[in-house]
Amino acid sequence: MTDQELITGILNNDKTVIQFLVSKYHKQVIKTAFHLLQNMDDAEDLAQDVCVEIIESAGSFKGASSLSTWIYRLTVNKSLNFIRKNKRKQLVHQFESFFRKGDNSIETRVTEPSEYDKTFENNERRQILEKAVNSLPENQKTAFILSKYEELSYREITEIMNLSLPSVESLLQRAKQNLQKKLIVQFSEYSNKK
Amino acid sequence: METCKLLHENVFAYVEKDLPPVMLQQFDKHVAECAECAAMVADFKSVLILMEEQKSIEPRPFAETRILQGIESRLEKRQSSSFPVFGRILQPALISVGVATALSIGFFIGSDFANVNSQYSQNEEITESVRSDLNVPEFMTDDIIYFTE
Numbered sequence: 119m120t121d122q123e124l125i126t127g128i129l130n131n132d133k134t135v136i137q138f139l140v141s142k143y144h145k146q147v148i149k150t151a152f153h154l155l156q157n158m159d160d161a162e163d164l165a166q167d168v169c170v171e172i173i174e175s176a177g178s179f180k181g182a183s184s185l186s187t188w189i190y191r192l193t194v195n196k197s198l199n200f201i202r203k204n205k206r207k208q209l210v211h212q213f214e215s216f217f218r219k220g221d222n223s224i225e226t227r228v229t230e231p232s233e234y235d236k237t238f239e240n241n242e243r244r245q246i247l248e249k250a251v252n253s254l255p256e257n258q259k260t261a262f263i264l265s266k267y268e269e270l271s272y273r274e275i276t277e278i279m280n281l282s283l284p285s286v287e288s289l290l291q292r293a294k295q296n297l298q299k300k301l302i303v304q305f306s307e308y309s310n311k312k
Numbered sequence: 313m314e315t316c317k318l319l320h321e322n323v324f325a326y327v328e329k330d331l332p333p334v335m336l337q338q339f340d341k342h343v344a345e346c347a348e349c350a351a352m353v354a355d356f357k358s359v360l361i362l363m364e365e366q367k368s369i370e371p372r373p374f375a376e377t378r379i380l381q382g383i384e385s386r387l388e389k390r391q392s393s394s395f396p397v398f399g400r401i402l403q404p405a406l407i408s409v410g411v412a413t414a415l416s417i418g419f420f421i422g423s424d425f426a427n428v429n430s431q432y433s434q435n436e437e438i439t440e441s442v443r444s445d446l447n448v449p450e451f452m453t454d455d456i457i458y459f460t461e
Contacts, residue, residue: 140380148371162375166382173387240362243355247362267366298324305355 121185128176140169146186146268147193153263154197156248157215164200168192183277190270190278194260201256242308250300258293265290315342319349327356 119127119138127135147168151161171192179188251259260279264270270278275286319339325331326339343350443450 136383137380140376140383144376144379145371148375149369152369153366158372162371162378165375166379166386169379169383170386173383240358243358244362247359266363269367294324298321301356301359302320302323302352305352309351 122181124185125176125179125181128173136169136173139172143186143189144169147189150190150193150263150268151197153267154194154260155200156252160200160204164193164196167196171196187274187277190264190268190274191280194264194278198256198260246301246304246308250297250304253300254293254296258289258296261286261289262293262297315339316346316349319343320352323352323356327353327360 119135124135124139128139144165147165148158148161151164151168152158155161155164168189172189179185183191251262254262257279261275264275264278265272272283272286272290275281276283279286281289315338319326319342322331322335322339326336329336331339343353442448
């Protein structure tokens with residue numbers, strides 16, 4: 119089914135087409151939202167919002183970019199709005215996930231000690247990476263996630279973020295530099311603690 | 313020390329092998345000799361592995377079904393609450409007409425009642441003047457009932 123056929127089906131309120139839309143794009147939306155929000159419940163809720171928005175504003179899709187790019191743009195915009203509105207809620211989630219990870223590490227104690235050490239260390243490293251990515255400025259974080267986690271081309275990122283190619287290149291360069299600095303500091307703090 | 317500093321500035325690009333071959337060789341050699349830089353490179357290599365894991369994250373089971381159900385119920389809710397003709401125009405219009413009618417009836421009854429009262433007091437005044445002119449004792453006019461139209 120082409121993008122245009124999908125849009126026409128949505129405008130005609132064709133339930134089969136809507137099911138096809140969700141089936142085709144829900145993974146993309148949930149993954150992108152999860153990388154930006156760091157919470158699967160919120161990512162699923164946001165996926166619903168994005169799908170409803172697609173259905174309600176399908177008429178405004180002009181086909182200047184691909185449907186996938188348009189959906190990425192909706193996802194990124196909604197995720198960033200969500201982060202802005204829910205900064206306090208996010209703090210609570212991070213606090214909860216910190217303790218949940220603590221519980222997981224207790225469960226893994228039944229495994230081999232070396233394996234436990236590895237899992238624990240991986241969890242620690244994952245937290246360090248998440249924290250470093252989350253502390254990046256909004257634009258840098260978005261460009262970094264779209265490039266590194268979603269593996270999108272620079273051209274696609276320019277369309278999603280509505281920026282020029284040099285701006286995206288510079289954003290990604292700065293994101294890497296900032297991440298590198300933050301990770302060096304965090305890893306040295308972590309190895310000092312050990 | 314010079315190479316340590318240079319590697320610190322380019323460690324991400326080094327682990328991603330996104331550097332000119334000459335620089336990559338220089339860093340390879342340095343990492344083999346410097347324990348501190350080797351540890352840092354190991355940390356960044358683990359970051360690359362974690363980033364690979366992040367790419368392969370999958371939605372939870374039945375996420376698609378939950379999303380579809382959510383969309384359906386939200387669209388149904390919106391449809392049921394969006395009757396613009398009745399909800400936004402007809403309903404307030406009917407309420408306004410009702411209030412206006414109630415007010416008019418009130419005014420009409422009120423004005424009629426005022427007429428009755430003024431007629432009643434006029435009759436009372438006439439009786440009083442006749443009674444005083446004819447010197448009729450007051451107790452004889454106490455039980456007069458004034459009829460109005």
